[in-house]
Amino acid sequence: MSIYDELLARVNETPPRLFELQPQMPGSLAVRRMFLSEELFLRTRAPWEDESFGYLLSVLEKFVEGRMISLRFPPSKNVEANLALLDPPEERIWEIRSRESDPQLRVFGGFAKTNTFVALTWDQRPRLDSEEAWKFAIKDCQAKWRRLFPAYPPHIGTHPNDYVSAKYLLV
Amino acid sequence: MTTSQQNTFLSDLFTRESIPIGKLAYFRGRLSNRIHELVLEAFAHLEAAGGITRADLARRIGKKPEQITRWLGNPGNWESDTVSDLLLGMGFEPRLSLIDLRKRSFIAAEEFAQLPSLTSLRAANDPQKHAEEGLATRPQAQNTFQRKPELAVAQAS
Numbered sequence: 001m002s003i004y005d006e007l008l009a010r011v012n013e014t015p016p017r018l019f020e021l022q023p024q025m026p027g028s029l030a031v032r033r034m035f036l037s038e039e040l041f042l043r044t045r046a047p048w049e050d051e052s053f054g055y056l057l058s059v060l061e062k063f064v065e066g067r068m069i070s071l072r073f074p075p076s077k078n079v080e081a082n083l084a085l086l087d088p089p090e091e092r093i094w095e096i097r098s099r100e101s102d103p104q105l106r107v108f109g110g111f112a113k114t115n116t117f118v119a120l121t122w123d124q125r126p127r128l129d130s131e132e133a134w135k136f137a138i139k140d141c142q143a144k145w146r147r148l149f150p151a152y153p154p155h156i157g158t159h160p161n162d163y164v165s166a167k168y169l170l171v
Numbered sequence: 172m173t174t175s176q177q178n179t180f181l182s183d184l185f186t187r188e189s190i191p192i193g194k195l196a197y198f199r200g201r202l203s204n205r206i207h208e209l210v211l212e213a214f215a216h217l218e219a220a221g222g223i224t225r226a227d228l229a230r231r232i233g234k235k236p237e238q239i240t241r242w243l244g245n246p247g248n249w250e251s252d253t254v255s256d257l258l259l260g261m262g263f264e265p266r267l268s269l270i271d272l273r274k275r276s277f278i279a280a281e282e283f284a285q286l287p288s289l290t291s292l293r294a295a296n297d298p299q300k301h302a303e304e305g306l307a308t309r310p311q312a313q314n315t316f317q318r319k320p321e322l323a324v325a326q327a328s
Binding site: 026048051052054055062067070078080082169171 | 181197200201205241
């Protein structure tokens with residue numbers, strides 16, 4: 001059974017533990033794939049009490065709709081990129097940044113394979129105000145990954161194309 | 172997602188007295204994404220062709236290269252001046268158009284002024300001027316929803 005089979009199994013089990021994100025706008029198509037934990041999926045469903053998760057959904061859909069994204073890949077330390085491989089890269093955890101809301105949000109997850117992202121956890125950027133907080137965010141995400149995919153660590157590659165095959169700009 | 176679920180997502184834009192803050196945020200984010208994509212695609216295309224570097228673009232619009240890198244990273248703090256400068260620095264000017272969310276039909280900017288409701292309004296306000304300009308009734312819009320964003324890039328001559 002491949003990790004892709006495991007992904008679909010998580011989506012199809014009762015109750016599901018993963019939910020595939022489909023663009024909300026009529027006519028929009030999913031070009032890349034993203035799977036969300038139940039908590040993230042519920043957070044990104046309207047109605048929203050404030051702006052934060054409305055902005056976040058637009059950021060996640062930017063990835064899914066195959067739009068051009070800015071990508072941070074080692075050795076870059078760019079803090080502005082839409083999608084960033086966190087340090088240390090051997091941990092295989094990525095961060096999606098939603099910067100337009102107040103407070104800003106961060107989503108953490110890993111790639112199951114090229115163009116297929118599994119988003120599992122999130123936090124408000126102001127709470128990630130120490131090295132320990134970031135380490136915890138990475139470990140928490142990894143723990144949730146292992147519960148979902150005991151036999152498969154997140155995908156790892158040596159080049160950005162191993163993660164996002166097209167439509168990105170390295171920053 | 173089913174069509175009916177997508178329709179539901181838009182429905183409160185037109186059925187409620189005020190648009191919920193979360194929906195406002197979502198659409199602000201969408202617009203920001205599209206503008207960001209426009210700039211990134213233009214830059215990536217030129218950079219790959221060897222036509223520009225971040226330092227070049229910075230020089231052309233009077234900014235530091237690190238500012239260009241920050242802007243390319245995220246459009247969160249972009250103003251319209253930023254968009255104009257970045258695109259112009261690469262030799263582009265954006266072309267704008269609209270998507271009618273009620274009808275989900277694409278309307279080019281030059282067609283918008285010719286919408287029947289606006290044409291009729293002009294004629295009612297100034298029938299003589301309207302006749303002189305020879306404005307024709309606009310054909311019915313095609314009800315085909317365009318997926319591509321409404322911003323397109325026209326290379327500045």
